[in-house]
Amino acid sequence: MQKHTVHVRLGARSHPIVIGKSLLPKALTSSSTFSGLKTRVFVIADSHLRPIAQRIIRSFGTKCAGSFFLSGGEATKDMSTLPKLYAAACQARLDRKSFIVAIGGGVIGDVTGFFAATYLRGIRIVHVPTTLVAQVDSAIGGKTGVNLPKGKNLVGAFHQPALVMVDSTTLKTLPDRQFRSGLAEVIKYGIIDDSILFRRLESRTKQILNRDPKELSWIIQRCCEIKARVVSQDEFETKGLRAILNFGHTIGHGIENAAQYKLLHGEAIALGMVGATYLSQKLGDLTSIAAQRINNLIGSFGLPVRLKIKLPTSKIVAAMRLDKKAGDGQIRFVLADDIGNVRTGIPVSEVFISEALATLC
Numbered sequence: 001m002q003k004h005t006v007h008v009r010l011g012a013r014s015h016p017i018v019i020g021k022s023l024l025p026k027a028l029t030s031s032s033t034f035s036g037l038k039t040r041v042f043v044i045a046d047s048h049l050r051p052i053a054q055r056i057i058r059s060f061g062t063k064c065a066g067s068f069f070l071s072g073g074e075a076t077k078d079m080s081t082l083p084k085l086y087a088a089a090c091q092a093r094l095d096r097k098s099f100i101v102a103i104g105g106g107v108i109g110d111v112t113g114f115f116a117a118t119y120l121r122g123i124r125i126v127h128v129p130t131t132l133v134a135q136v137d138s139a140i141g142g143k144t145g146v147n148l149p150k151g152k153n154l155v156g157a158f159h160q161p162a163l164v165m166v167d168s169t170t171l172k173t174l175p176d177r178q179f180r181s182g183l184a185e186v187i188k189y190g191i192i193d194d195s196i197l198f199r200r201l202e203s204r205t206k207q208i209l210n211r212d213p214k215e216l217s218w219i220i221q222r223c224c225e226i227k228a229r230v231v232s233q234d235e236f237e238t239k240g241l242r243a244i245l246n247f248g249h250t251i252g253h254g255i256e257n258a259a260q261y262k263l264l265h266g267e268a269i270a271l272g273m274v275g276a277t278y279l280s281q282k283l284g285d286l287t288s289i290a291a292q293r294i295n296n297l298i299g300s301f302g303l304p305v306r307l308k309i310k311l312p313t314s315k316i317v318a319a320m321r322l323d324k325k326a327g328d329g330q331i332r333f334v335l336a337d338d339i340g341n342v343r344t345g346i347p348v349s350e351v352f353i354s355e356a357l358a359t360l361c
């Protein structure tokens, strides 16, 4: 069982991210995180992951104080899920020494994370992310939350996990569209920080799309290292560095909102990256060769490079203005100077934004 550990360095909130293939259940349940004699764990899992969750529960043996299954999908990331979790936690008599183990994608991680942040003013949580989005992004960084009818992630808290365990083998059952959507975030990491990762994505496209667990472990590790470093330096998003993670997200969020979530997040981000790449060439130092490589890679992973649904530009720009990142009225971008190197906070005029959106139609 080969595994790698990435450390998220946050003083008292430091924790490891363990990455490998076929790690579950053994590496999780025998982890020193749970070594206390009186440790009790409570498993909250996506019902799509029932078989592996049940193996984990069995492997915890008498340490497991109970379990609760939730459906994946955005509808679960809702206030109405919380009372159910609080009730189950009370019934299982969880106390401040107990651990929550969250098994699932970003939805389960976010809602369970918020529950763990608030139950008894905060109990410890371990994330076992099972979508590519969760493995490279949402399980790292401590952002938790639920949606309100007015918008996504409007209620939440920062709550760092005690451990993140990523088993790339869990991705085998993930629907193709969800898997490709996660690849958009992986490409993003290459563009913002890592030209070696980017080149590997270009040269191993076939193995990646075939979900070779060894190849995926390597890629996930690189992404986790980048996010862990960014989060270690800017945990609460106050220093500006965490903003590099938003490459492709300015236009991406606008499209996601304007399309009323008909596109998956990664699909909208793929389009947002094509738009940001255009602007990086127009307003910054990105060469046309580098821009072509970015657009080709997005396309070769089966992600959209053109909007296939009808969406008026004005609607996308209006949604971008509403996005919380446009606080001072200016729409700001993360732009790439090269593959592996970006600048943040660049204000872009509406004329150029419209041009960028026109390239997507």
Ligand SMILES: NC(=O)c1ccc[n+]([C@@H]2O[C@H](COP(=O)([O-])OP(=O)(O)OC[C@H]3O[C@@H](n4cnc5c(N)ncnc54)[C@H](O)[C@@H]3O)[C@@H](O)[C@H]2O)c1
Residues within 6 Å of the ligand: 046, 048, 049, 071, 072, 073, 074, 077, 104, 105, 106, 107, 108, 110, 130, 131, 132, 133, 134, 137, 138, 139, 140, 141, 142, 143, 144, 152, 153, 170, 171, 172, 173, 174, 175, 178
């Ligand atoms: N906290 C953060 O920093 C952060 C970062 C990025 C995204 N997010 C959030 O993450 C959410 C999206 O996460 P997601 O894309 O993982 O969605 P998700 O959790 O809804 O999972 C997508 C679908 O895949 C299913 N699924 C999960 N794992 C599976 C597996 N191994 N095999 C088969 N099916 C599986 C789920 O049941 C669901 O139907 C959004 O709410 C987004 O806001 C949070």
Ligand SMILES: [Zn+2]
Residues within 6 Å of the ligand: 185, 249, 265, 269
């Ligand atoms: Zn994203």
